[in-house]
Amino acid sequence: MKKWKYLTMTAALGSALLLGACGSETDEDATNANDATETAESGDAQLTGTVAGDGSSTVSPITEALVEEYAGVQPDVQVSVGVSGTGGGFEKFIAGETDFSNASRPIKDEEKAELEKAGIDYTEFQVAFDGLTVVVNPENDWATELTVDQLKKLWVEDGTTKKWSDIDPSWPDEEIVYYSPGTDSGTYDYFDEVILEGADLENAATLSEDDNVLVQGVASDKNAIGFFGYAYYLENQDKLTAVTVDGVAPTNETIESGEYTPLSRPLFVYAKNSALKENEAFYDFMKYTLENAGEMAEAVGYVKLPDEKYEEGLKTLEGLK
Structure with missing residues (x-):
């Protein structure tokens, strides 16, 4: 669902048509124009370097x-980004292996303490909103509207093998199949906080850090239920049903307004302050991130922050240079 590719291709085609129409323009003029455009887009000279997240x-x-x-703006900067979950990412951040760490929850006190012990100063930047989305198989026509209390009853481990009829006697007398993000996931942590309230997750759940595994699991079993980020639901909504929570469905509008509570949440990038000062390529990439995160969030299925939040982030970033 990479909509940004379409936008880039459209822009490139438009540029090509424009150059073709200008028959009097020399190759040298065209080259100079392209160089000027690239410099204007980046706002700086071309950079080299590596960035790790x-x-x-x-x-x-x-x-x-x-x-x-x-x-396309800084082709000589190599940006590599792993996906080991929020907790796994913080472990690498604490170990000094990365310049930035993506997180779907705020940093924990124990992670803050480890960073302080390691002598790593950092800055938190918000980049978008997400709505943690609970999904069921399309053949499930009984559990599409759940309350927070029912979600807790469904997902909290109680030592029994649960059937749908245990949640509501009018539902099928069939065993529930669970799919959940892994314990290193910020999505798991957030669900634990707002739904489980610290209780143990259902032992029968299949855990995976790969959201695509969860999607396929729910899509292939009529008795399955799972949860993950809103974008993954949008990308797979043809084979999943999103559950309403206390009567509210996850949408861009309900997530941004906070009406989709308690499953609306901000998404973060944590940046190492010393790397921002010492690595010009990293500073430039973070600047580009804050300037474009809203558009990219919308393009891939999340919800952008108010413009003033990105402006606030850019001012904070500028103060760290």
Whole structure:
């Protein structure tokens, strides 16, 4: 569902047609014009260097889109981004292996303490909103409208093998099949906080850091239920049904307004301050991220922040240079 590719191709085609129409323009003029355009787009001279990140699979689609577009602006900067989950990303960030860490939850106190112990100063930047989306198989026509209390009853481990009829006697007397993000995932942590409230997740759940595994699992079993980021639902809505929570469906509007509560949440990038100061390529990539994260978030299925939040982030970034 990489809509940004379409936009880039359209722009490139338009540029090609324009150059073709200007028959009097020499090759040298065209080259100079292209160079000027590239410099104007980047706002700086061409850079070289490497940038490394890791973290949340939920934030990953936004970052992947940004990396792909940034390569057209700064082709000599190599940006690599792993997807080991929010917790796994913070582990690498603490170990000094990455310049930035994507997160689908705020950093934990123990992670802050580890970073302080390692002498790593960092800055938190918000990049988008997400609505953690609960999904069922399209053949499931009984559990499409759930309450927070029912979600808790469904997902909290209670030592029994649960059937749908245990949640509501009018539902099928069939065993529930669970799919959940792995324990290193910020999505897991967020669900744990707002739904489980610290209780153990259903032991029977299949856990995976790969959201595509969860999508396929729910899509292939009429008794399955799972949860993950809103973008992954949008990308697969032809084979999944999104559950309403306390009568509210996840949409761009309900997620941005906070009406889709308690499953609306901000998404973050945590940047290493020393890397921003010492690595010009990283600073430039973070600047590009904050300037374009809203557009890219919308392109891949998330919800952009108010413009003033990105402007606030850019001012904070400028103060770190």
